[in-house]
Amino acid sequence: xxxxxxxxxxxxxxxxxxxxxGNEALRVSELSYRRLFEAAKDGILILDxxxxxINDVNPFLFxxxxxxxxxxxGKTVGELSPFKDIESNQAMLERLQQHGYxxxxxxxxxxxxxxxxxxxxxxxxxxxxxxxxxxxxIRDITDRKKSEQWQALLNTCVSNLNDIFIVIEADPLDEPxxxxxxxxxxxxxxxxxxSAETLGRSPRFLNGERTDPLILKxxxxxxxxxxxxxxxxxxxxxxxxxxxxxxxxxxxxxGTGRCTxxxxxxxxxxxxxxxxxxxxxxxxxxxAQVNSSLDGIVIVDSEGTIILQNQQMIDLWNIPxxxxxxxxxxxxxxxxxxxxxxxRQFAESVAYLSAHPDEISRDELELNNGKVFDRYSAPVRxxxxxxxxxxxxxxxITERKKxxxxxxxxxxxxxxxxxxxxxxxxxxxxLAPIMLxxxxxxxxxxxxxxxxxxxxxxxxxxxxxxxxxxxxSFARGLEGQRIEVxxxxxxxxxxxxxxxxxxKDIRLLFSVPNDTWTILGDPTQIHQILLNLCVNARxxxxxxxxxxxxxxxxxxxxxxxxxxxxxxxxxYVHINVTDSGMGMPPDVLDKIFEPFFTTKELNKGTGxxxxxxxxxxxxxxxxxxxYSEPGNGTxxxxxxxxxxxxxVVTPEQPExxxxxxxxxxxxxxxxxxxxxxxxxxxxxxxxxxxxxxxxNGADAVAVYAEHKNEIAVVLxxxxxxxxxxxxxxxALTRINPxxxxxxxxxxxxxxxxxxxxxxxxxxxxTLLKTLxxxxxxx
Numbered sequence: 068x069x070x071x072x073x074x075x076x077x078x079x080x081x082x083x084x085x086x087x088x089g090n091e092a093l094r095v096s097e098l099s100y101r102r103l104f105e106a107a108k109d110g111i112l113i114l115d116x117x118x119x120x121i122n123d124v125n126p127f128l129f130x131x132x133x134x135x136x137x138x139x140x141g142k143t144v145g146e147l148s149p150f151k152d153i154e155s156n157q158a159m160l161e162r163l164q165q166h167g168y169x170x171x172x173x174x175x176x177x178x179x180x181x182x183x184x185x186x187x188x189x190x191x192x193x194x195x196x197x198x199x200x201x202x203x204x205i206r207d208i209t210d211r212k213k214s215e216q217w218q219a220l221l222n223t224c225v226s227n228l229n230d231i232f233i234v235i236e237a238d239p240l241d242e243p244x245x246x247x248x249x250x251x252x253x254x255x256x257x258x259x260x261x262s263a264e265t266l267g268r269s270p271r272f273l274n275g276e277r278t279d280p281l282i283l284k285x286x287x288x289x290x291x292x293x294x295x296x297x298x299x300x301x302x303x304x305x306x307x308x309x310x311x312x313x314x315x316x317x318x319x320x321x322g323t324g325r326c327t328x329x330x331x332x333x334x335x336x337x338x339x340x341x342x343x344x345x346x347x348x349x350x351x352x353x354x355a356q357v358n359s360s361l362d363g364i365v366i367v368d369s370e371g372t373i374i375l376q377n378q379q380m381i382d383l384w385n386i387p388x389x390x391x392x393x394x395x396x397x398x399x400x401x402x403x404x405x406x407x408x409x410x411r412q413f414a415e416s417v418a419y420l421s422a423h424p425d426e427i428s429r430d431e432l433e434l435n436n437g438k439v440f441d442r443y444s445a446p447v448r449x450x451x452x453x454x455x456x457x458x459x460x461x462x463x464i465t466e467r468k469k470x471x472x473x474x475x476x477x478x479x480x481x482x483x484x485x486x487x488x489x490x491x492x493x494x495x496x497x498l499a500p501i502m503l504x505x506x507x508x509x510x511x512x513x514x515x516x517x518x519x520x521x522x523x524x525x526x527x528x529x530x531x532x533x534x535x536x537x538x539x540s541f542a543r544g545l546e547g548q549r550i551e552v553x554x555x556x557x558x559x560x561x562x563x564x565x566x567x568x569x570x571k572d573i574r575l576l577f578s579v580p581n582d583t584w585t586i587l588g589d590p591t592q593i594h595q596i597l598l599n600l601c602v603n604a605r606x607x608x609x610x611x612x613x614x615x616x617x618x619x620x621x622x623x624x625x626x627x628x629x630x631x632x633x634x635x636x637x638x639y640v641h642i643n644v645t646d647s648g649m650g651m652p653p654d655v656l657d658k659i660f661e662p663f664f665t666t667k668e669l670n671k672g673t674g675x676x677x678x679x680x681x682x683x684x685x686x687x688x689x690x691x692x693x694y695s696e697p698g699n700g701t702x703x704x705x706x707x708x709x710x711x712x713x714x715v716v717t718p719e720q721p722e723x724x725x726x727x728x729x730x731x732x733x734x735x736x737x738x739x740x741x742x743x744x745x746x747x748x749x750x751x752x753x754x755x756x757x758x759x760x761x762x763n764g765a766d767a768v769a770v771y772a773e774h775k776n777e778i779a780v781v782l783x784x785x786x787x788x789x790x791x792x793x794x795x796x797x798a799l800t801r802i803n804p805x806x807x808x809x810x811x812x813x814x815x816x817x818x819x820x821x822x823x824x825x826x827x828x829x830x831x832x833t834l835l836k837t838l839x840x841x842x843x844x845x
Contacts, residue, residue: 104123104125105125105126107125107127108127109127109204109205109206109207110124110125110127110128110131110132110186110203110204110205110206110207111123111124111125111127111128111202111203111204111205112124112128112139112144112201112202112203112205113200113201113202113203114144114190114200114201114202114203115200115201116163116192116198116199116200116201118143119143119144119201120141120142120143121139121140121141121142121143121144122140122200123140124136124139124140128205131178131184131205131207132147132149132176132178132179133178133179133180134147134179144203148177148179149176149177149178149179150176163190163191163192163201167191167192168189168190168191168192169188169189169190169191170187170188170189170190171186171187171188171189172187173185173187173208173212174186174187174188184207184209185207185208185209185212186205186206186207186208186209187205187206187208188203188204188205189203189204189206190202190203190204225251226251226252227252228251228253228332229253230253230332230333230334230335231250231251231253231254231257231258231312231331231332231333231334231335232249232250232251232253232254232330232331232332232333233247233249233250233251233254233270233330233331233333234247234248234249234250234319234328234329234330234331235247235248235269235270235328235329235330235331236248236327236328236329237290237293237318237319237326237327237328237329240287240290240291243269243271244269244270244271245269245270245290245329246266246267246268246269247265247266247267247268247269247270248266248328249266250262250265250266254333257304257310257335258273258302258304258305259304259305259306259308260304260305264305273302273303274302274303275301275302275303275309277301277309278300278301278302278303279300279301282298282299282300283300285298286298286300286314286316289316290316290318290329293318293326294318295315295316295317295318296314296316297313297314297315297316298313298314299311299312299313299314299336300312300314309337310335310337311335311336311337311339311340312333312334312335312336313333313334313336314331314332314333315331315332315333315334316329316330316331317329317330317331354375357375357377358377358378360377360379360460361379361462362379362460362461362462363377363379363380363381363382363383363384363460363461363462364376364377364379364380364458364459364460364461365377365380365458365459366447366456366457366458366459367396367456367457367459368455368456369424369454369455369456371396371421372395372396373396373399374456376391380461383440383461383463384402384403384406384461385406386399386402386403387402390402400417404417406434406435406436407432407433407434407435408432408433408434408435409433412635413432416428416430420444420457421457424446424454424457425446425454426444426446427444427445427446428442428443428444428445429441429442429443429444430442431464431685432461437465438463438465439463439464439465439468440461440462440463440464441461441462441464442459442460442461443459443460443461443462444457444458444459444460445457445458446458468682471678471679471681471682474678474679500740500742500743500745500746500747501828549587549588549589550587550588550589550590551585551586551587551710552585552586552587552588552590552593553583553585554579554583554585554586554593554618554640554642554707555579555580555581555583555618557590557593557594557597558577558579558597558616558618559579560594561594561597561598561601561616562575562577562616564598565601565614569601569605569614570605570611570786570791571739571763571786571787571788571789571791572610572611572612572788572789572791573605573608573611573612573613573614573788574611574612574613574614574788575613575614575616576613576614576615576616577615577616577617578615578616578617578618579616579617579618580618580619580620582620583618583620583640584620584638584640584709584710585709585710586640586687586707586708586709586710587708587710588687588707592683592686592687593683593687593707595679595680595683596680596683596684596705597616597642597644599677599679599680600644600680600703600705601614601616601644603677604644604645604646604648604701605646607646607648607649607650607700607701608646608647608648608649611788612646612647612648612700613646613647614644614645614646614647615643615644615645615646616642616643616644616645617642617643617645618640618641618642618643619640619641619643620638620639620640620641620709621638621639621640621641621706622636622637622638622639623636623637623639623706634688634689634690634706635688635708637708637709638708638709638711639689639706639707639708639709640706640707640708640709641704641705641706642704642705642707643702643703643704643705644702644703644705645700645701645702645703646700646701647700648700648701649697649698649700650695650696650697650698650699650700650701651695651696651697651701652697656693656695659677659693660677660678660680660681661678684705684707687707687708688707688708689705689706689707689708690705690706691703691704691705691706692704733756733757733758733759733774733777733778733779734751734756734757734758734759734778734779734780734781734782734838735758735759735760735761735767735770735771735774735778735780735781735782735783736748736751736758736759736760736761736782737760737761737762737763737764737766737767737781737782737783737784737787737795738762738783738784738787738811739762739763739784739786739787739788740784741762743784743827744760744762747782747834748760750831750834750835751834754831754835756838759774759778762787763787763788763789763790764783764787764789764790764791764792764794764795764798765789765790767781767783767790767795767799768790768795768798768799768802771799771802771803771806772802775802775803775806779807779842780807780808780809780838780841780842781799781806781807781808781809782808782809782811782834783795783796783808783809783810783811784811784812785810785811785812786812792810792812793820796808796810796820796821807823807841808821808823809821809823809824809825809837809838809841810823810824810825811824811825811826811827811829812824812826812827823837823840823841825837
């Protein structure tokens, strides 16, 4: 029995029709695939599934790799140079046979012409009719990869910016405002808000109490007009900290020209604003100082253009207002130049300082109206040493110059008072041998000895008269006519005063050539210059040292003389006074020529010494400079104009006569005065003593150490060079605590702790009785 339903019978003709229909469909399908294969914009390889050899290649891959059809078909993928970095053909086949799929997302290839490209490589196995084949799809991703790299670089740059980078939507501009869609790390660091706390909010949440509403209005209007804008504004951080931003906001348009977003770079300028405020305050303070100064001040830049000047500058020079208001300095400079007595020299000094921007200058200007101005000029520098221009300061010192003139005589008295103690000591030293000689004459009758003694008296008397003459000459004052002066004669007198009055532990060195030029001047005033400088040098060496005085002839050229408006080029006598004392720091050095400025103790000086020196030097048409360093001494250089020809006749100088002879029982006589040493020794010898002598403390210690068992008494002066009396007594006591000592001095000074003291001048009788008293106690 047949099953229920209709049986369909198939005839041979039906089968033929079905086969024909299937073949046609297959042909159409293959044709479509071929068209797709040929037109594909990705490279396609067809490989044999068993051997892995290439059966077919589409045109796009030929073009991409630069190979022809014949160079590729029949070869394995691994045999082609572009695929040299891919795993071996056999390994790939095994993976395909196992998994049916192989993928390389970023495969580097090198084309036939050497270009390097990146591709996405996908291989899979599929059924093609009754056969399996391998299809490899190769997509060129070189441009995409470059784009991704650039995008990554851009993201890194934005993230690493020190400035805030922010992107906001273009709308809505009205409340609640456009939303923030991106911020970089700098935003989080500066504001304290994280990205999660910020995205989706309006940037208006960063505004605060001191945010300027007018600036916000300008920014909103620019956004509404889709225009870029740059403004400075105050915003607030998460912790409430106020900070300043320099905002540069620009619109972003899409391909259709519609504004979709705004981006902004915001720089934190808080520190700059703080510095700007401080600079404004400092500038205002500086201008207030300049304007309130009693000095006329003008500051110019490196080109000479006036940056700042005060009213006092205009008033001092009576500059017409029309010139004062001009930025150009030329007419103003011409006006000032016309006011000075020596306009040519003034103009040259200005030109010199302008050409030498590192120079510092200070001098005095005499005006046609009789006034005297102190002029100071120095470069204006920043903290790093950069040069910005030059400052000129003018001070009216007319009244001060008058006071200096009035105090010159008072300064003379101060110098004499300073020297009075030393003069008294030396006068007594001079009288001492006279007194001793008189006593000796009473007990001697030898004619030759008497002549020697009288010669000693004569020498000592002449020295006393010479000291008195110098003091009287010095006390005459500043009055008198200018005469031709030979500096070496003044220095010879000065040498005598210094040797007679200065402490003996100050070593004096003179260097005075015989051909020294003469000068036209007041000898008393010039003497005062030199004595003042030497007294200051003495005071700078309380523990002794060296004082060097040198003289030389010199020629000053126009350039050097141009630094001082009162100095002309020509012949000068240069006097150099150098000490090895304590020196001066810069802040003291700047003030030493100011009247009443002094570093000495109360009642030790009036502060008029160096201001007097400056006045005298200037009045002679000369100049004075000083160089000093703390701990390295001081050097003053005085330049006085020399005369063209000399008519001075060198006077004969009396020679000092000293008789360094000895006398006595065994008495060690110590004194730096040759006359005292001689007459004391002679006196002691006359009375039966043997005598050893020494001219300073160091020699005395050496002699005593050698003859300490023979020496009965030491007779020593208290003021001596190298080692003074007190130091000598201490050294002798260390050698022999029982040493017997008589101290002598021309001053009622410290006796060094000895029991026996003789005040100079003393008589032979006093000396002999004192010796007898000491020796009789044995």
